[in-house]
Amino acid sequence: MASNQKVLMKGNEALAEAAIQAGCHHFFGYPITPQTEVAAYMSKRMPKIGGTYLQAESEVAAINMVLGAASAGVRAMTSSSSPGISLKSEGISYIAGSDLPCLIINVQRGGPGLGGIQPSQSDYWQATRAPGHGDLHILVFAPSTIQEMVDMVFDAFENADRYRMPAMILADGMLGQMMEPVVFPEKKVVTFDKESWATNGHKNQRPHNIVNSLYLQATELERKVKERFERYEVIKAKEARAEEYLVDDAELVVVAYGATSRIARSAINSARAKGVKVGLIRPQTLWPYPSAVIAKAAQTAKAFLTVEMSMGQMVDDVRLAVNGKAPVSFFGHTGGVIPTPAEVLSEIEKLTGGDR
Numbered sequence: 001m002a003s004n005q006k007v008l009m010k011g012n013e014a015l016a017e018a019a020i021q022a023g024c025h026h027f028f029g030y031p032i033t034p035q036t037e038v039a040a041y042m043s044k045r046m047p048k049i050g051g052t053y054l055q056a057e058s059e060v061a062a063i064n065m066v067l068g069a070a071s072a073g074v075r076a077m078t079s080s081s082s083p084g085i086s087l088k089s090e091g092i093s094y095i096a097g098s099d100l101p102c103l104i105i106n107v108q109r110g111g112p113g114l115g116g117i118q119p120s121q122s123d124y125w126q127a128t129r130a131p132g133h134g135d136l137h138i139l140v141f142a143p144s145t146i147q148e149m150v151d152m153v154f155d156a157f158e159n160a161d162r163y164r165m166p167a168m169i170l171a172d173g174m175l176g177q178m179m180e181p182v183v184f185p186e187k188k189v190v191t192f193d194k195e196s197w198a199t200n201g202h203k204n205q206r207p208h209n210i211v212n213s214l215y216l217q218a219t220e221l222e223r224k225v226k227e228r229f230e231r232y233e234v235i236k237a238k239e240a241r242a243e244e245y246l247v248d249d250a251e252l253v254v255v256a257y258g259a260t261s262r263i264a265r266s267a268i269n270s271a272r273a274k275g276v277k278v279g280l281i282r283p284q285t286l287w288p289y290p291s292a293v294i295a296k297a298a299q300t301a302k303a304f305l306t307v308e309m310s311m312g313q314m315v316d317d318v319r320l321a322v323n324g325k326a327p328v329s330f331f332g333h334t335g336g337v338i339p340t341p342a343e344v345l346s347e348i349e350k351l352t353g354g355d356r
Contacts, residue, residue: 073198093132118336
């Protein structure tokens with residue numbers, strides 16, 4: 001696919017193509033809607049580029065294949081949707097505990113349980129709080145457009161390699177299934193020296209590398225976890241990202257991410273046309289969370305409104321960032337029901353006293 005040329009693509013297929021162009025030639029997955037097109041696209045493209053496509057017998061098997069490939073130092077990925085990610089959680093913990101980089105795509109659907117195949121954002125807690133057992137974090141990126149999906153795939157692989165940890169693109173069924181024009185820019189694939197840890201064959205020229213997440217001595221495991229959390233502090237300081245829109249003079253700040261932020265932006269534009277001073281903060285990384293951006297806005301804003309396609313999972317992070325300086329309200333739908341711009345505008349007007 002030619003670079004710098006606009007192509008109309010479905011979100012799931014754009015994710016897959018971006019991964020290939022980012023140097024990922026090893027995909028292991030299992031079909032589940034609404035992300036199946038990621039795997040289907042990979043099944044067609046990987047044989048043509050000499051890569052590996054393997055549909056595993058289960059999500060559990062797929063994530064452990066990613067662990068094996070990542071151990072060898074190659075860029076590897078898997079994709080799934082909400083219940084499938086739950087099945088992968090043990091393997092994600094092993095990958096994090098082994099300090100291995102990889103990319104995990106979650107095109108969210110409604111839940112809990114099998115739920116429904118409609119768009120949702122109800123995996124926020126899972127991605128940012130408990131992607132697996134133990135003391136760990138993973139990098140979590142939240143695109144709001146198909147173009148941003150493409151760009152974030154490159155960033156996710158690069159940061160996963162840089163910090164030796166799993167990264168996740170947290171999308172949803174709306175972004176996965178919609179189509180938009182995208183450009184695949186000519187990006188240099190940044191590579192990192194993996195000889196010090198990759199199990200890719202030593203040829204009697206270096207000591208054996210061992211990838212492991214099992215530490216039988218409690219003090220040794222504690223030391224490893226603490227080392228990892230020191231790295232997490234560096235990531236928090238360097239990698240948190242957010243987009244600000246009309247925030248400087250905003251009396252009310254809406255916080256929304258992913259597809260929901262597009263709906264919120266439309267409502268904000270309508271509110272501004274009525275003279276309401278409202279702005280948007282859109283977290284682009286959910287871990288690390290852009291708390292500093294929200295804390296800065298809390299110095300001048302009178303109130304905050306969090307809008308999500310869930311029962312309010314990100315709202316706690318907004319409240320923590322605001323730190324009591326202003327009230328934080330929530331509006332959302334769940335189960336696959338998508339908020340409308342008119343509904344969000346109504347909430348904005350309710351909180352600001354209506355038309356100005």
